[in-house]
Amino acid sequence: MKKLFIAATFVLAFMVNVSAQIVTPQASPKAVIEQTVGLTDVKVDYSRPSARGRSVYGELVPFGRMWRTGANANTIVSFSNDVVIGGKTLPAGHYALYTQPKADSWDVIFYNDTNNWGLPEKYDDKKEVLRTSVKPEFLNRNVETFTIGVNNLDNDFGFLEIAWEKTMVAVKFEVPTKATAMKSIETAMSGPSANDLFSAAQYYYQSNGDQAKALGWINQSIAKSGVDAPFYILRQKSLIQAKMGDKKGAIETAKLSLASAEKANNSDYVKMNKDSIQEWGRK
Numbered sequence: 001m002k003k004l005f006i007a008a009t010f011v012l013a014f015m016v017n018v019s020a021q022i023v024t025p026q027a028s029p030k031a032v033i034e035q036t037v038g039l040t041d042v043k044v045d046y047s048r049p050s051a052r053g054r055s056v057y058g059e060l061v062p063f064g065r066m067w068r069t070g071a072n073a074n075t076i077v078s079f080s081n082d083v084v085i086g087g088k089t090l091p092a093g094h095y096a097l098y099t100q101p102k103a104d105s106w107d108v109i110f111y112n113d114t115n116n117w118g119l120p121e122k123y124d125d126k127k128e129v130l131r132t133s134v135k136p137e138f139l140n141r142n143v144e145t146f147t148i149g150v151n152n153l154d155n156d157f158g159f160l161e162i163a164w165e166k167t168m169v170a171v172k173f174e175v176p177t178k179a180t181a182m183k184s185i186e187t188a189m190s191g192p193s194a195n196d197l198f199s200a201a202q203y204y205y206q207s208n209g210d211q212a213k214a215l216g217w218i219n220q221s222i223a224k225s226g227v228d229a230p231f232y233i234l235r236q237k238s239l240i241q242a243k244m245g246d247k248k249g250a251i252e253t254a255k256l257s258l259a260s261a262e263k264a265n266n267s268d269y270v271k272m273n274k275d276s277i278q279e280w281g282r283k
Helices: 002-019 177-187 194-206 211-225 231-243 247-263 267-281
Strands: 030-037 040-047 076-077 084-087 088-090 093-101 106-111 128-134 137-151 157-174
Touching: 030 137, 030 157, 040 157, 084 267, 088 128, 088 194, 093 157, 106 137, 106 157, 128 157, 128 211, 177 194, 194 211, 194 231, 247 267
Parallel strands: none
Antiparallel strands: 030 040, 040 076, 076 093, 084 088, 084 157, 093 106, 106 128, 137 157
8 A cells, every 4th residue: 555655755746747747947038018009099909029149130130031020929009099101091900010121221111910929821912901101210228138118109190119129110090089089079068067068178178279269169178067166177277378478368377277286285286386377477
């Protein structure tokens, strides 16, 4: 019985040892970035090789050849809304990102088959949804590890930046923020709350829309808020008034926002209002 127990223990230990997995770091670690641009969600899922003393462009990544743009499985870029790149529309969806680097220009390609390990065995031109040409930029610093970012953001556009070694390629994409926001505003205006009116006025202010309409909405928001209108709504009204050239009215409203911010112990808005009152009073 004792021998049987020892034998069983040995078999169990052997099975556990066989089933154990060796864990080591990947040579090209995986990365995921997510960024909202305006009202569009952008996601990049990719692997990040490092140069490790190798010369990248022209050698490791030959000029003129198609490149997987990363390592391992496809680099996948996703957009939640249709975007415009180089004057062409790229429908919302998930795309493999391929590039064709050259010394003076890069072709950047969005390919609708994302189930490849690197480049497809048989490349299909019909699966190219969009191709654009971009001039590379020379960096005054070295990027050791391949990096993709979504940067230089605006409500209406962003840049997909590909950087490695001393080269960066920035692909501008435009997002449909205005159309989406306007549709949302039109829907909400059938029975808007104070916050709906504030958001609509704030968007018109930030996007240089009709400031008279923005002022009307912010006044309605204040009216709906009652006697204790929040300092941030009053602050927005003062900004709209200043933008319309009514500095006197803007100062009066900023003083109301200042008093409300002091009551709420919000030091940020206290400072912003004091700075604005001083600035507008000089002009």
